[in-house]
Amino acid sequence: MSVRFENVSFRYPGTTTGVFDIDLEIATGELLAVIGPSGSGKSTLLKLLSGFAVPDTGRILVDGKDVTHLPPHERALGVVFQSYALFPHMSLWRNVAYPLKVRGIPKTERQERARDALARVGLGDFAERAPTSLSGGQQQRVALARALVFSPRALLLDEPLSALDAALRHGMRDEIMRVQRKAGIATLHVTHDQEEALSMGDRVAVMSAGRLEQVAMPRDLYDRPASRRVAAFVGHANLWEGMVVAPGLVSTRLGELVCDTAGFATGADVIALVRPEHVVPLLELPSGPRPNVFFGHMAEDRFLGAVRRCDLEVGGGTVRIETSIRAAIAAVAVPPDAIRLLPPESPSPTRPAHTGNPS
Incomplete structure (x- = not known):
């Protein structure tokens, strides 16, 4: 039925x-x-x-x-x-x-x-x-x-x-x-x-x-949300505006992200989606430059029992973290395979203009 x-x-x-x-x-x-x-x-x-x-x-x-x-x-x-x-x-x-x-x-x-x-x-x-x-x-x-x-x-x-x-x-x-x-x-x-x-x-x-x-x-x-609206509404999400600057490389306000850019041409505007639980907290600063590693200022740190939710201010953006680690976080790594690129947000769906009571 x-x-x-x-x-x-x-x-x-x-x-x-x-x-x-x-x-x-x-x-x-x-x-x-x-x-x-x-x-x-x-x-x-x-x-x-x-x-x-x-x-x-x-x-x-x-x-x-x-x-x-x-x-x-x-x-x-x-x-x-x-x-x-x-x-x-x-x-x-x-x-x-x-x-x-x-x-x-x-x-x-x-x-x-x-x-x-x-x-x-x-x-x-x-x-x-x-x-x-x-x-x-x-x-x-x-x-x-x-x-x-x-x-x-x-x-x-x-x-x-x-x-x-x-x-x-x-x-x-x-x-x-x-x-x-x-x-x-x-x-x-x-x-x-x-x-x-x-x-x-x-x-x-x-x-x-x-x-x-x-x-x-x-x-x-x-x-795999179909749009930024769905990604933002369902669960928690990092959503960073960026641009594909080369195959496999996206420029954002955080810095450059190494990720799969298949389906997006160089110069295309994109939204980089990363779920907070996929961000990897680092307890020590890396010894040298590493791709997709960022450090900054801890703006928010919320203890919720089994889960800890943090906001790390990095450059001109924020990295939201969800982890069970309780120690001090020195930096974060964003695994390339945790990044999903979405097209820029289309206009919010609109309702038909009202032309009187439906017949």
């Missing part, structure tokens, strides 16, 4: 905000995580799939069926909200069975299916309890069981873990992935938590100004 957006555009009436030219597919059994800054359109994408908004143009297909103009209750989609939305006066099994009741399933069958669903999320012994007696993580599992109890055609996760504390979030990530994998269901997961998206998503989509910037597997997204 797959999900597909075919050239979907939607604009909120009276505004220039929405989503534009979305062409995207979620395969059967795939979990696609969607991230982006506030206002990027990720929640709008979920509203369009769930039926709470209707595209101005394009189509939405679920398992090959056009659901673009179907109301939410006819789409057979399971939704897990940030707020859980459990009925406090109902037992857990009755909460989980509610979608079956709406569909006219006999009580005996819906009770059996609800109890089975609770067992799948590890709450089989809690069926008669009230939601108010559970922890936040347990309530989230009930919401997940309810979303899956009627065998939906796809699953929508609307920032489902944002209300939990850090320890519970990590456990619930694994729980959601386990249940989703077992169900083999196409899943759209909207989240503001990048770590959550990278750890859970089979692929991750980055949105900006209502458009898809990049859709890729988590490692590819992090290691």
Whole structure:
């Protein structure tokens, strides 16, 4: 059961905000995580799939069926909200069975299916309890069981873990992935938590100004971002403007960088991307000149427990470092194979000019 957006555009009436030219597919059994800054359109994408908004143009297909103009209750989609939305006066099994009741399933069958669903999320012994007696993580599992109890055609996760504390979030990530994998269901997961998206998503989509910037597997997204915007948004990054001055050599405000310049002609403007964890701290100054070695003034030094984040001011730029080394850092080395060159930033994606309410 797959999900597909075919050239979907939607604009909120009276505004220039929405989503534009979305062409995207979620395969059967795939979990696609969607991230982006506030206002990027990720929640709008979920509203369009769930039926709470209707595209101005394009189509939405679920398992090959056009659901673009179907109301939410006819789409057979399971939704897990940030707020859980459990009925406090109902037992857990009755909460989980509610979608079956709406569909006219006999009580005996819906009770059996609800109890089975609770067992799948590890709450089989809690069926008669009230939601108010559970922890936040347990309530989230009930919401997940309810979303899956009627065998939906796809699953929508609307920032489902944002209300939990850090320890519970990590456990619930694994729980959601386990249940989703077992169900083999196409899943759209909207989240503001990048770590959550990278750890859970089979692929991750980055949105900006209502458009898809990049859709890729988590490692590819992090290691090979398509643009400076994606590189800057996903994780931490050193981004140095420069110019290719010779094959294998880039001039930056830090100094010259030896790196692979394949694909860029001499004289081309580039952005050099280096993730902070790939910068190598040196505890002693090198005895002689060495390529890609820089020393300067330590401007910031933040101890974060297992990780230390530092900013070394070098010439006219800054080298961000992420390391577990606690000793004084005298200089840094930037391995040539840790440098990825990106084209200069294109203008920020723009939304179509507003010409009145969409017809």
